[in-house]
Amino acid sequence: MEQAATPLSVIVPVYNEDENFPRLIDAIDQRLPQPFRVLVVYDFDEDTTVPVARELATTRPYLSLVKNELGRGPANAIRAGFQAADNGPALVIMADLSDDLNDVAPMLELYHSGCRIVCASRYMQGGRQLGGPLLKRTLSRLAGLSLYYLVGFPTHDATNNFRLYDAALVNELQIESEQGFEIALELTAKAFVRGEKIGEIPTTWKDRDAGESRFQLFRWLPKYFRWYRYALIGRWFGRKKQR
Numbered sequence: 001m002e003q004a005a006t007p008l009s010v011i012v013p014v015y016n017e018d019e020n021f022p023r024l025i026d027a028i029d030q031r032l033p034q035p036f037r038v039l040v041v042y043d044f045d046e047d048t049t050v051p052v053a054r055e056l057a058t059t060r061p062y063l064s065l066v067k068n069e070l071g072r073g074p075a076n077a078i079r080a081g082f083q084a085a086d087n088g089p090a091l092v093i094m095a096d097l098s099d100d101l102n103d104v105a106p107m108l109e110l111y112h113s114g115c116r117i118v119c120a121s122r123y124m125q126g127g128r129q130l131g132g133p134l135l136k137r138t139l140s141r142l143a144g145l146s147l148y149y150l151v152g153f154p155t156h157d158a159t160n161n162f163r164l165y166d167a168a169l170v171n172e173l174q175i176e177s178e179q180g181f182e183i184a185l186e187l188t189a190k191a192f193v194r195g196e197k198i199g200e201i202p203t204t205w206k207d208r209d210a211g212e213s214r215f216q217l218f219r220w221l222p223k224y225f226r227w228y229r230y231a232l233i234g235r236w237f238g239r240k241k242q243r
């Protein structure tokens with residue numbers, strides 16, 4: 001007998017997103033293809049998202065809260081989300097409404113056609129980025145396009161965190177990122193060097209209009225650079241052929 005496919009797990013790291021969270025749930029209700037479950041990962045009990053999410057969970061059985069016990073920060077929160085997801089398709093989205101959830105259906109299609117990671121790309125034809133600080137935007141675009149053209153990285157947008165993963169692959173790759181959002185680059189670089197099949201689709205990203213950004217550009221830049229170098233060197237010194 002054929003086994004039913006594991007439903008989608010959606011991992012949402014949150015830090016004081018009480019303003020955005022109800023709007024995110026509206027977008028999820030309207031745009032995500034069923035079936036799915038949503039894992040909201042918070043770091044501490046006083047987070048303002050927690051009571052709002054608990055209240056919404058009373059009418060939405062798909063919603064659960066996961067306390068990140070691995071250490072504070074987005075990388076640890078996302079890692080805790082993957083541990084909770086365990087296997088099957090796992091989508092990372094931000095709570096600040098930056099990601100267009102209409103893209104999830106085509107991302108899942110690529111996943112089911114064999115991609116183990118599917119990247120939503122702002123820097124390929126059809127993709128867009130609306131707003132955000134100029135320096136961060138420029139560095140992110142430069143990193144993405146240079147990896148794409150220099151070593152054939154499988155996405156034009158190496159740093160976007162709106163990405164669909166095979167959770168079993170992620171748990172096998174062993175996340176080393178502990179702090180920031182370089183985690184998406186780490187995972188995709190590792191999968192690329194291993195020769196895993198990776199796909200991309202265009203997306204439109206827009207900057208948040210409520211709450212505060214927690215992105216620490218200068219603090220996290222060295223971490224991004226580590227994984228940028230890993231992708232370059234891995235390609236030049238013996239990347240496996242795509243599976």
Ligand SMILES: Nc1nc2c(ncn2[C@@H]2O[C@H](COP(=O)(O)OP(=O)(O)OP(=O)(O)O)[C@@H](O)[C@H]2O)c(=O)[nH]1
Pocket residue numbers: 012013014015016017041042043068072073074077093094095096098132181207208212213214215
């Ligand atoms: N659990 C947890 N979530 C976080 C933390 N920092 C940010 N987040 C969440 O991660 C998501 C993205 O955070 P942002 O601060 O907007 O970072 P970003 O989207 O990379 O950066 P911007 O382009 O500046 O918006 C949001 O859902 C945040 O609530 C953290 O320390 N812990």
Ligand SMILES: [Mg+2]
Pocket residue numbers: 094096098208213
């Ligand atoms: Mg943001």
